[in-house]
Amino acid sequence: MKKIFFLLPMALFLAACQSDKKSETTETAEERIPVELRQVKTQTVADPVYLSGLVSNEKEARLSFKTGGVIQRVYVDEGDRVAAGQLLATLDLTEISAQVSQSRQGVEKARRDWERAKNLYADSVATKEQLQNANTAFEVAKENQRIADFNQKFSEIRAPHAGRIVRKLMNEGELAGPGTPIFFMDGQGEAAWVLRAGVPDRDWARIAEGDKAEVVFDAWPDEVFVGVVSNKAVAADPRSGSFEIEIKVQAKGKTLASGLFAKAKLTPNAVGQVKCVPIEALQEGNGKDAFVFITKDNQTVQKQAIRIAFINKDCVAVSQGLENVTEVITSGSPFLTERSLIKVIPTHTSAQ
Known part of the structure; x- marks a missing residue:
């Protein structure tokens, strides 16, 4: 009887322990977080370049007089459209015309002196040196006349091409110096607008x-304009250290203006192979640094630091951190910690 009474408490104790273990196992299974795994893919993609800058006209020009003088007439105003060769402004020609007349009289005198010296030399009265000096003076006088005629010709401003007067910087009666801008004009046509922006040497090389480029203007934020790289600088800007890129923009019938601000996404033709993960796998991103969760036994998780190269739509290109990783956790990752237990579910289960 004593043995029976002794074995009964032991049996009850063992049964209670087994019940506790079953309860703990059930509770642990219920605490497992369901997650999905997605493969790390290697894709051939182009790293896009993002830039911004101001739009200007490809044929913009700053027009000025070749010589200085008083502005006599201005024939156009800001906003006027002009044709190629159209007269825009003229100088008072009083002084310039006098210089032209003076140069022509100088040519006539030099010609007479040269002919006289030639006759005297033929009669052995003048020396050969005197003849040569007279000939040189004649040639110098003719070149002076060419200079005076040239200055007179460029004492007026004509439009170098068809376009529009953007700014008029001086008015009639003002004294204009040689090369001082009087007008600022642009060209016309849909293919005449370019976006200029600076990029670092790393992007310049690619x-x-x-x-091709996708361009968005602040003036039309919901429209995407097509662009193409038309020129890239061969030297860096000494002030900023960046390299200027020109993107020719198709206006799509819009009336563009110099100075409009635009942003562009440029896709270089040069491509490379990168490892891509779904964007929903990223956790706690900080600039180019982030981390993802991975599992090696489908039960526990591990936090894996990665370095982001770029993000292209749903593909996150990773430059470092996934060298020996084939799968990452996507669905369920926001609820995970490094101590979490997981239950891997098929991808299609979550989609239902």
């Missing part, structure tokens, strides 16, 4: 003429 960009080539002919690369």
